Amino acid sequence: RQPVAVIGAGVAGLAAAARLAVAGHAVTVFEAGPSFGGKMHQFELPGGYRFDAGPSLFTLPQLVDDVFRLAHRAPADYFRYERLDPITNYFFADGTRLAAWAEAGQFAAEVEEKLGAPAAAVTQFLARSGRAYDATAGTFLHKSLHKAGTYFSPETLKAVGALPALGLLGTMHQRHAKAFADPRLVQLFDRYATYNGSDPYQAPATLSMIPHLEHGIGAFYPVGGIYAIAESLHRLAEEFGVKFRFNEPVEEILVADKHVTGLRTAQDVYDFGQVVSNMDVVPTYRRLLPTQPAPERTLAQPRSSSALIFYWGIAREFPELDLHNIFFSSDYQQEFKAIFEGKTVGDDVTVYVNVTSKKTPADAPAGHENWFVMVNVPHDEGQDWDALTQKTRRLVLTRLSGALGVAIEPLIKAEKIWTPPGIAADTSSFGGALYGSSSNNPLAAFLRHPNFSGRLSGLYFCGGSVHPGGGIPLCLLSAKIVAELIG
């Protein structure tokens, strides 16, 4: 087994390193930052508030378990999680509140009671979304789509052929507007486009299968918070001998005769015949392979949305909030237009509030809560982020104070803000996009960068900017695909 270098200790880099080490490779992870996790890091604010910095919604936990099972370890010895019920609390612009219960029937009954929309429309929609997931996930998510064997396999043709019968042609919004008469229900299901940073008015209807992940398979909370995922994978990787070189950014991937030969950092030059980049694919080419031809069409794919996040220590408890809370805007179409066409923040925004102290009380002092308050915004293209941050902060405070009936600003005891340029600087994600390229195109799945280089042997890619896409589950699948390609 040849030694392998992994560039970046994001969740995909950690999972790839652990999988490769379990397979018997000598693995070294080079990480630019002081620790592991990437977007999935944690931090504390003065006053005793802990925060997960990035991801908060967690589905398909079995993909984490799979890494421990591969190592013949009991997953629960490393990582435990609970199924959420309710999954999300919704606050609509007209004042209606709705709890999204995990079980489809109970959720549908709540929809009928609170919105007056027929329960059957919801159960039928979720059942269809489950069938669509079963018909397509194996092809589009679990394999390297870019190997001829997958592209032309009978399974792929079957998956593509199944789309019309499942009502999966057109955009996500069109699909939801056809399924539901109540615009609030359309908005609720349209929101799932944001799970990979896309626009429901452009993204293909195939993404309508995302709700199945939550209501069919389940939404989960890792004991101790999302950072526990990174921690558990890091621990397994270390147990299998993976070496971590923190504070050592890779400056160049070395190449001779179309083969990878090693890496250069400020500290040293290292020989490696196999390199896995967990760094965003755009800067991997631009900064680490500046003399190599880059796949320009792939790199030019539109970016996903980014986010403005306000981390607030709040001196009060709100019983009406749960772990996941959504405060919808009154005009979703304008909101997405502002993001994806105007490249700005509109005047009415949807606000997501995540409160981990609801599940992990130690994340905030007694009587307080730790609020992760996020608004979807465009990726960084040089906008005036100081002005946009101030504007968004005002909009958020007005929306939350109105919906909760309490002035929120005086309750903020500690604050930190993460902006798109900050996300880009801290994780090297191009433009601070949360999920690499967007899925605002029916062919997006095919246009993402493959998990290997077609030009340079020994070069592989994992993480949210390459196949199968962004978000924790897909990042974990990218690590699995890479480990299987290397063998």
Ligand code: FAD
């Ligand atoms: P990243 O986390 O991007 O890490 C890459 C690592 O590579 C970093 O540690 C970086 O320092 C390192 N690196 C970069 N360049 C170099 C170099 N030259 N040398 C060495 N190291 C380098 N996903 C969900 O599933 N659910 C959510 O709710 C969710 N919400 C999100 C909210 C926010 C605010 C953010 C930011 C993201 C969210 N995501 C969510 C997306 C999810 O966090 C990402 O898809 C995932 O964590 C990306 O992991 P990754 O493996 O691609 O690596």
